[in-house]
Amino acid sequence: MKTRAAVATAPQTDLEIRDVELDAPRADELQVRIVASGVCHTDAIVRDQWYPVPLPSVLGHEGAGIVEAVGSDVQGFKAGDKVVLGPAYCGRCEQCLAGHPMFCVNFYDRNFGGGRADGSKSFSDGSGEISSHFFGQSSFAEHTNVVASGAVKVPDDAPLDLLGPLGCGIMTGSGAVLNVLQPQPGSSVAVFGTGAVGMAGMLAAKAAGATTIIMVDIVPERLEFAKELGATHTVNSKETDPVEAIKEITGGGVEYALDTTGVPPVFAQMTKSLATRGHGALVGAAKLGTEAPFDIGTLLLSGIKISMVVEGDAVPQEFIP
Amino acid sequence: MKTRAAVATAPQTDLEIRDVELDAPRADELQVRIVASGVCHTDAIVRDQWYPVPLPSVLGHEGAGIVEAVGSDVQGFKAGDKVVLGPAYCGRCEQCLAGHPMFCVNFYDRNFGGGRADGSKSFSDGSGEISSHFFGQSSFAEHTNVVASGAVKVPDDAPLDLLGPLGCGIMTGSGAVLNVLQPQPGSSVAVFGTGAVGMAGMLAAKAAGATTIIMVDIVPERLEFAKELGATHTVNSKETDPVEAIKEITGGGVEYALDTTGVPPVFAQMTKSLATRGHGALVGAAKLGTEAPFDIGTLLLSGIKISMVVEGDAVPQEFIP
Amino acid sequence: MKTRAAVATAPQTDLEIRDVELDAPRADELQVRIVASGVCHTDAIVRDQWYPVPLPSVLGHEGAGIVEAVGSDVQGFKAGDKVVLGPAYCGRCEQCLAGHPMFCVNFYDRNFGGGRADGSKSFSDGSGEISSHFFGQSSFAEHTNVVASGAVKVPDDAPLDLLGPLGCGIMTGSGAVLNVLQPQPGSSVAVFGTGAVGMAGMLAAKAAGATTIIMVDIVPERLEFAKELGATHTVNSKETDPVEAIKEITGGGVEYALDTTGVPPVFAQMTKSLATRGHGALVGAAKLGTEAPFDIGTLLLSGIKISMVVEGDAVPQEFIP
Amino acid sequence: MKTRAAVATAPQTDLEIRDVELDAPRADELQVRIVASGVCHTDAIVRDQWYPVPLPSVLGHEGAGIVEAVGSDVQGFKAGDKVVLGPAYCGRCEQCLAGHPMFCVNFYDRNFGGGRADGSKSFSDGSGEISSHFFGQSSFAEHTNVVASGAVKVPDDAPLDLLGPLGCGIMTGSGAVLNVLQPQPGSSVAVFGTGAVGMAGMLAAKAAGATTIIMVDIVPERLEFAKELGATHTVNSKETDPVEAIKEITGGGVEYALDTTGVPPVFAQMTKSLATRGHGALVGAAKLGTEAPFDIGTLLLSGIKISMVVEGDAVPQEFIP
Numbered sequence A, B, C, D: 001m002k003t004r005a006a007v008a009t010a011p012q013t014d015l016e017i018r019d020v021e022l023d024a025p026r027a028d029e030l031q032v033r034i035v036a037s038g039v040c041h042t043d044a045i046v047r048d049q050w051y052p053v054p055l056p057s058v059l060g061h062e063g064a065g066i067v068e069a070v071g072s073d074v075q076g077f078k079a080g081d082k083v084v085l086g087p088a089y090c091g092r093c094e095q096c097l098a099g100h101p102m103f104c105v106n107f108y109d110r111n112f113g114g115g116r117a118d119g120s121k122s123f124s125d126g127s128g129e130i131s132s133h134f135f136g137q138s139s140f141a142e143h144t145n146v147v148a149s150g151a152v153k154v155p156d157d158a159p160l161d162l163l164g165p166l167g168c169g170i171m172t173g174s175g176a177v178l179n180v181l182q183p184q185p186g187s188s189v190a191v192f193g194t195g196a197v198g199m200a201g202m203l204a205a206k207a208a209g210a211t212t213i214i215m216v217d218i219v220p221e222r223l224e225f226a227k228e229l230g231a232t233h234t235v236n237s238k239e240t241d242p243v244e245a246i247k248e249i250t251g252g253g254v255e256y257a258l259d260t261t262g263v264p265p266v267f268a269q270m271t272k273s274l275a276t277r278g279h280g281a282l283v284g285a286a287k288l289g290t291e292a293p294f295d296i297g298t299l300l301l302s303g304i305k306i307s308m309v310v311e312g313d314a315v316p317q318e319f320i321p
């Protein structure tokens, strides 16, 4: 069918809106009319080829829409269903079967490979094929074919324009807090970065009963907003050393910390702000090969633990209500 | 009383054997005649002031000996008991009460402070006071006063000359494996470094049922010895890239890894040799401020976890049989 | 010194208020003037000899008061300090060192033995010795000697009359929820019994973010009160089958459940109200030998887990703020 | 196609060998020629209608065989592959997605429902339809249709006649030990029952490094065999009280215990043989409604934990090598 899509053609170059051809959904796919799609850091860094997704490509990975056609093997969906789109995963590898589909052995291929497992791509135009199936969805399009196992049905009255980011940013931030850090009631949590991921992490920490929640950023307005949403403390790391500030607020270090930035000096700050036996998680993406300094001499004594967490280590169907 | 001790006087300088005066044991201490004391990396790096223990000091932290006098408040020991000596801890802080005495809030003061909590030192000679209570014991002496809560009674027929290292090197290596990494039967483990700590880690992995155990070092004789003790594979990292070798042996990465060296490039190798959702632990000490490179771009995708582990996160009385 | 105490003399018999002699505190004890003492089920069942504490005995195990004298070896307390009293534990056994002092190997002796480890009792009068050190404190007295390691210092402005139960009922209920069940945000919890223990469990579940909290009891007023404190649902088990009610509210079973009653049919209801792979905890005491029915045929299929929890498996110093 | 099967027709009645018709495999199924099928307790109790599987039925749930035809949607299998057959599960419910397919919300329907989800049955003969898909396989037949997601491919040289029980008895025993009890090296484990499940549990405990492994049964020959396979102690519970014997061997109680019998008094013995904070698991099936006595008065003080475990809480594809 004919549809329109925003096509990434080269690094540091604006997306082009093009009329494109969309092929038929396969047996395990849904064809979805996209109603809204969040835009996050990951779209930008892939366009800029931090991860080598083949260009040209339709990106977009926080989509929400309405099912228009259902592949022959798909169960549990029908035309007209509202869906939020999440990453693709194989469902059969050791990580998937252990309940960690965001670490699917085939995750890279299924989400960054530029098309289906058989090599075909859903989009094309006069100039040739265009990569599809980015995060199983390529949602910067009016219509797209998505892997059904990554789609989550939501109620008919759900506000689709708000729900797109559930599949990525919100799952990333709150999943890292709820699935990995698991702060106890009364504990202290610091979050570096106040974007959607950081705010989601903060709200998750609050829901879990953390009573000291410190947000770190360099934008005063966002820190103000974080306070309105429930942060108990904010630190402007442009003006204050966040490690010192966090140690003072917590009396020696924070029990849990989340780095949503992927910026090496921020990662180092996170490691140093932790209390003895504290637990930190990185969720912010950096270019492959980006090295952050890690003070193994000092940190050994503090007995900390650091976890790398993709997409909140969540099971989308379980996580999106 | 009069006794003799090996005294560290300055960095990079040999210890001096001196006749010294030992004061009386306090209410919570034992006076112990040392029969044997292991020597490990930590004695050398403290003499060299990587950690600023006040010099001159009697070092030695892997002692074993026979109780000669018992402080008035000490229960469970009598003169003549054989004991293995472990680190001191307060027993009352949040970490001690949670079952993690090796992360005692007062660990640094009690073990590296150069004397007792009240500032007194057990050793002296004509030139003045000499630091004592190193790791609660300062075992490079014929007689010493030790904190009773760090001493573990062993059977009368125990071979004291072999048991000293139990309190440190062996507890460090096997504690990190058994208490922190906890490999499952059939799993894969890589150990970087084949000193006492690494060998202890290997034997612990074997006891826990790991079936792929890869030892990495640069000394062929030690690798040979590791194989005799039970390693299934060895890698000479002088000749082969250990990350490549481990990935090839394990088909993509090792589930658990232990860095006993504290050498930054080795730490980086450990992080890169891990499988998806693998778990690595650092137990090797480096100078405060030593930075290791940590590739946050690539490692994020692998979802690994890294733990810093002091003294195996063990409870000495539980761990030493 | 002379003081007054309420003395249990025989099962099913009122306590007698007597003038008694209190001996001097030992080196590891505090002498405390009791300001308030909670009364809970456990006092009653011990008087009635469900557990064979030797009578006559001064009971009382939820005391709070002011330190009047400090034993020679005790650190961290001085006359005038306000304290809340918790159970005694040895601090040296495998359970204590693992961070589980409420399962101290010597717990029974230290708390139900009728006196000190050396066999001495603190109280006496003309008729002879009277058992002391019940739960390390025997707080139904104007003055008493308590084991210092079971006492927790609270701020000078703390309301002692409210704090006594912290050492027992509240720690029992909220400890079982926070330390053992550990409900996640958004989860469902059922609590059987709306006494102090049950209410504390409910508030802990709420603090941890549980969003379905079902309280079960037979007293309408208490159920009403539970709702005011935050229960989302209440079930009067006199009128409604609680298993059916809970399954209906939760759509098949509750993820976490707490039995604070120790009544066999209630325990059975708790096990049957759990969802697949749910986790239930028993904290309510029953007579030794009381058998509850446990349907191993049906429950096997549900994959549930049941934990027996004493005093919330808490570390009092950590738990009481 | 025509094939032959052993058909269960009524409780307490021998299976009948009949010529039957087998329908074509569906899109998600494999048609398998059975080479061997284990027989376990579960076949017998289902024939006897402890669980109400509709009769007549082809039972058999420990099958191994060779693929003859592959459904159109099945990936990863081809005709001629050797397979071991495990239970069916939906792969899409909350339990499946969390890595616990043996607690699949649809487990009962898929394995005990008597046919496919759509109500059809694979077998029939002149007298009408015959229940199929028992444990996803109904392996007491020369040919059968099995759910592909429950089949595990094994190497071409694998001895199929030995491998059938892997899918059930062995997974049940060793899964309960490795996935649920998780004994540490040096720990103590007691196993009640020395059938295939109990022996598998024992070998798993040994692989995990348990150093005290106590087998309990009433058949001297099997206890002897258990000792040959690696048990450190055996108890004939016909002659000796196993609770007393286990407490004596372990000095107070065993850290981990497994009841493979589902016999109420044995379950009670298991609970009483546990050490303080010990962990017991039930894997033996009993009739729905079978009540075992559970001494909540005494067990509360011991702080034990009891888990109900179906099929070892395993992921078959991960567990069968």
Ligand SMILES: [Zn+2]
Residues within 6 Å of the ligand: A089, A090, A091, A092, A093, A094, A095, A096, A097, A101, A103, A104, A105, A106, A107
């Ligand atoms: Zn996968």
Ligand SMILES: [Zn+2]
Residues within 6 Å of the ligand: A039, A040, A041, A042, A043, A061, A062, A168, A169
């Ligand atoms: Zn995103």
Ligand SMILES: [Zn+2]
Residues within 6 Å of the ligand: B089, B090, B091, B092, B093, B094, B095, B096, B097, B101, B103, B104, B105, B106, B107
């Ligand atoms: Zn401490």
Ligand SMILES: [Zn+2]
Residues within 6 Å of the ligand: B039, B040, B041, B042, B043, B061, B062, B168, B169
């Ligand atoms: Zn050492």
Ligand SMILES: [Zn+2]
Residues within 6 Å of the ligand: C089, C090, C091, C092, C093, C094, C095, C096, C097, C101, C103, C104, C105, C106, C107
């Ligand atoms: Zn104890």
Ligand SMILES: [Zn+2]
Residues within 6 Å of the ligand: C039, C040, C041, C042, C043, C061, C062, C168, C169
């Ligand atoms: Zn109480």
Ligand SMILES: [Zn+2]
Residues within 6 Å of the ligand: D089, D090, D091, D092, D093, D094, D095, D096, D097, D101, D103, D104, D105, D106, D107
């Ligand atoms: Zn399922």
Ligand SMILES: [Zn+2]
Residues within 6 Å of the ligand: D039, D040, D041, D042, D043, D061, D062, D168, D169
């Ligand atoms: Zn079976």
